[in-house]
Structure formats: structure tokens, C-alpha cells
Amino acid sequence: MDNIRRVVPYVPGEQPAGKVIKLNTNENPYPPAPAVQEILNTDDAELLRKYPDPSIGPLVKALAKEYDLKPEQIFVGVGSDDVIGMSFLTCFAGEKPIAFPDITYSFYDVWAELFRIPYKMIPLKDDYTIDIDDYDGQWGGIIIANPNAPTSIELGIDRVEELVKRHPECVVIVDEAYVDFGGTSAMPLVAKYPNLLITQTFSKSRSLAGLRIGFAVGNPELIKAINDVKYSYNSYTLNRPSIVAGVASLSDRPYFEKICGKVIATREAAKKEMAALGFSFPDSKTNFLFVTHEKVPAEFIQKELKKRNIYVRYWKKPRIDNRLRITIGTDEEMAALYAALKEIISQCK
């Protein structure tokens, strides 16, 4: 059988069981809004015998209200991954290569390979920043994460707009998975640029990684094309619990702002603590820090932390193989991290 497709998959961060400090997959350390618990624990399971609304109507409407958009500007999927995957399949269907940074969410090249989309990786500058001049030319599509991962750096909104403006020949996707932790969303620009598509997720800032809810915002024509591709793959993607819990999550803005604020406060404190320990890192606008130590190799630190049941993310990849991506946890988890790091570093002196 020579018809079987063999691919090299994306490898997600470990999901260890048991009592560990898990700072390796950028999850939110706080629970979802209380309304989520309430709706899931009272919803009638009898309703599960029917298919969910294929248009995901209630959640689309709630998102439209929350972000002051029209429902036809919104596409919802099974996490950002499904949303961006469908967007690749829909929007990057030309012959020309698509462009994205060499250091970014490592799923972009995996999707391009899967769907046989030609692509070119544009190197970040030495300080890990994006220079939009490097994207000049004609592309089949462009995707950037903003703030970028794993670098944590935000590209200024004026630069994002300029990038979109310079590339009317293609769709520009801005993956805003981390924008709620102090970044500036490009959402106000979608009315102006029909080639701009923004994606966001409920996994990080809304503490709902376990439900898998992501969405895209863009021009109605673009959203319709993505929906048509979705309907050509799976009529019913989001299940009933995700739809009702997603709506519940959006119903409590004060809680959302409170937990984002807590993560941001802990991150700002972490910047001081980590600098004092001899780490340097870009100025993060996300729920993680992308650190390197002045003396101790990153891979060694990762292994030592794991021995102490603290998980952080490390990639043995060019340009970032002496870096760790550390998710911002609770203040207690971070205190345990600092203590462990102190111990590990002192061993190496």
C-alpha cells in the first residue's frame, strides 16, 4: 500500500498526570469563569442525543456581541489549531509560497506540509523581532503570531497594519492566541482590510484549554469561504458542552479581566525575579517568558526542573536551543520555580 501519507507530526508539550507544577503548555493557572462550572453541571444530558447546532449559532452571536462584530465576521472551531488549520486549507490555496517567521508557533510548517502548501520561513532579527520589510514581495499568504510564540514579543499594531496594507495580494493571518495578556488586537482593522484574518482562542485567557474553542475574525466573504470548507470536512465540529460553556465564559467579563490581570501582575513580578537570578528574556506581552541564563544551559535547567516535578518547555532547535519557555503560573507555583532555579544555578557555580 503506497497510498498512505506519512507525516512528521507536531509534538505537543507533555501532559503529565499527578501532582506537578505545569509551566510547559501555556495554560492559565486559574479556573474558568464560575458560570462555566454552573452550566456544565446543570445542562441536561438528554440534549446530547441531538446533533449540536452546525452553525455554532449561540457562541457566534455571543462573540459578536462581546467584540462588537457581525456574526458573519466570525468563524468558530475546535481550538485555534482547528481554526488556523481550516484557514490554511481555505486561504492558502494558491501556487505561490506562503511566508511566516522561522521562529514562531511550530504548527505553521506542519500544516503547510500536511496540505502541501509551498512556504518560506523568514528569519526573525537577532533580537527575535519581526521586520515587516523582510516580507516585501508577492506571497500566497502570510501568517504571524502576535505576540509571537515562543518569543513573547509583540509587533506594534502600526507595523501589523502596514504589513496587511502592503500585501493585498494575499490573506494575512494574525494569530492572537496570547493577545489578552496586555497586547493590542488588530480586530478593529478587519472592517478596513478584507485580506486580514485574526484568530484567537479560549484556551489561554479564558482557562478553557480542556474544551477546545478557537475563533477567527475577518471579512464576511472570507469567513464564508472558511465555513464552506469546514462544512466540507465536518458539519458539526464544536460539541454541545463547548458551545454552552463558551457562551457562559463570555458572560462574565469582570472575571476574565481579573484573571488576565493576575497573570500579568505575576508576569511582571517574574521579570524582576528571573533577572535577579541571572536570566535574560524579551519583554513579554504573553503568559510566558522566553528565558536564557547567563551561565547555565537551558536544556540542563529543564531536566533539573523536571526532576523536581516542575515542567517547562525546551526545544532543541537552531537559534533557540539555549532558551526555555516558562508559562506564568500562580504566585505560589512561581515561588516554587524560583526556589528550584536558585538551587539548580547554585549547583553550577
Added chain:
Amino acid sequence: MDNIRRVVPYVPGEQPAGKVIKLNTNENPYPPAPAVQEILNTDDAELLRKYPDPSIGPLVKALAKEYDLKPEQIFVGVGSDDVIGMSFLTCFAGEKPIAFPDITYSFYDVWAELFRIPYKMIPLKDDYTIDIDDYDGQWGGIIIANPNAPTSIELGIDRVEELVKRHPECVVIVDEAYVDFGGTSAMPLVAKYPNLLITQTFSKSRSLAGLRIGFAVGNPELIKAINDVKYSYNSYTLNRPSIVAGVASLSDRPYFEKICGKVIATREAAKKEMAALGFSFPDSKTNFLFVTHEKVPAEFIQKELKKRNIYVRYWKKPRIDNRLRITIGTDEEMAALYAALKEIISQCK
């Protein structure tokens, strides 16, 4: 922007709101197992802040136990649609066309179009049966639904085995979405034929359409390839509620057998009632009947039923445009259907 993919999507059956008799999307009229209600209504929403198990481990293990398989023989996805879609992308990656019946689940050609897989539709016989001799030749893949939809007819297990045996050149997918309503599964054959892939769903016989759970059973090498493609698209597909509720559903075999038995009993009674009303239909092994009336056109009946808030499925397509697919509901729903049909038919005399 000429890079946008334009597709003609599959159109699912209507999901009307409000109080209607819904016999149009083959849902189960009975609620899911009580254990499902229990686990969903007690599960701690705090756990949703973390990503679900990317390997869907607990559900894979429960399925392995239930069907006496090894975990590495099982792939789980977001409904049969996701499972078959991923299987198309993985197993039908050759240059040769794939083959499937002209009258079958109307998503097969939609997936083939989406993934640009060449395909040939093999006409069913005049009585809507599959003749496996019509599939002789070399293919890039074969897929049949068994029992077939919307015809409701089962192909004998010996014929299924012969089809798989005759086509070692490709993967043969047997879509068993309806097998639990009295059909015979080809699952015992997977150990013998590495090119056989069987798909099933929790949507019909387990009353969990609202959760979206489907699975495939096959050779470990094949399952690994599909999992690799899945991990290249979306690391975390099944959300936490689906994983825990899926396990709960499998824990109650007596309930599962009871509701399947009730649907089968109602179907057998429906065969008599419908015949007495002047309908003919193939001998169904599913949770629906595929009927035609001796005098009254199908499209007219569908419209008249809809006026009475009874939904059934009709396709304006060659060879089946005088047929209705009617899902088996509760005895009460079926009684209301018969009464409405009596009225509609009497109008036409």
C-alpha cells in the same frame, strides 16, 4: 485574492429549534446512558483549564476493553466525520482514483473534492444493493458504508471480506455508523487484513450526537499513520467532556443494548405500518427506513410533514428523488408520523 479555495459543502439535515418531531438526521430518540449525565454534572470545571489528553487515552482504553482490541488498533476523532475525513487524508494519498457507491453517505465525494483525491462512483444495482464484482480493478482506496445510507441495506459480511481480500492494493474503509441496529460488524476481520479500516460512531446507537465522538479500528501501522496526520492538524481534538462521557457511555452495556433493542423493535413495527400505508422500502438494518410511496411523490410528503412539524430527509438527486429517509423515533413519535401520513395520503386520493 485568487488563493481562496471555493468548495461546495455537504448540507446537513435541518436542526430546527422548538417542539418538532425530528426524524431527519438519524438521531437516537432515547437519552444517553445515565452514567453520562452523572459524570458531566459532577465533573470539576477547574480541570478544563488544562489541555485534554492528546492521545485520548482513557477513551481509547475503554474502547479496547469493550471491543477486545489493543489500544494501538484504535483511532478516536470528533465524530465519524472527523475520523473518516482524517482517514481520507491519510489512506487515500495515492494517484489512483478511489471508489465508492453512487448512492451512499454524501460526504464521501465532498471529502474527495476537498482533498483533491480522484474518485469514481460505482452505481448500486437497481435494487440499491452493492455488487462487489463492480469494484474489480486496481484502486487508490475503497469506501463503503455498511449498512449503507440512505438505502439502509446491509452487505453480507462474507461479501465485505471478499472485497477486502480482492483489494490488497489499497485501504478499504467500512463505515459502520449504523451497525449497532442489527448489522454484523467486520471488526473481527481487522486482525486478518492490514488494509481494512472500520469506522463507528457514538452519535446514533449511543445517543451522543451532541458530543461528537467517532472511532476507527484497524491495523496498528494504519492507525499510527492516521494519528500522525491528526497530530499534524490539531494536537487536541476531543475535549474533556467528550472523553469522560465517552468512557461513561461504554461503562453501561445493558443500557446500550436496551435502547438499540427498542429502536430495532420500533423499526420492525414500522415496516408493517409503512407497508400497510402503501410504502415500499429495502429491508432496513439501520435506525431509518428508505421509503417510496406507490402513489404520492416523496417531495410532496416531505413538505406536508414539515407543515405538521414532522421532519424527514429528502434529496432531490438522481435515482433517489422519490424516496424519503425516515429516522426511527419513539413509538409515540412514529404513531404521530403514521397519523400524519394517513392524512396526507388520503388528500391525494
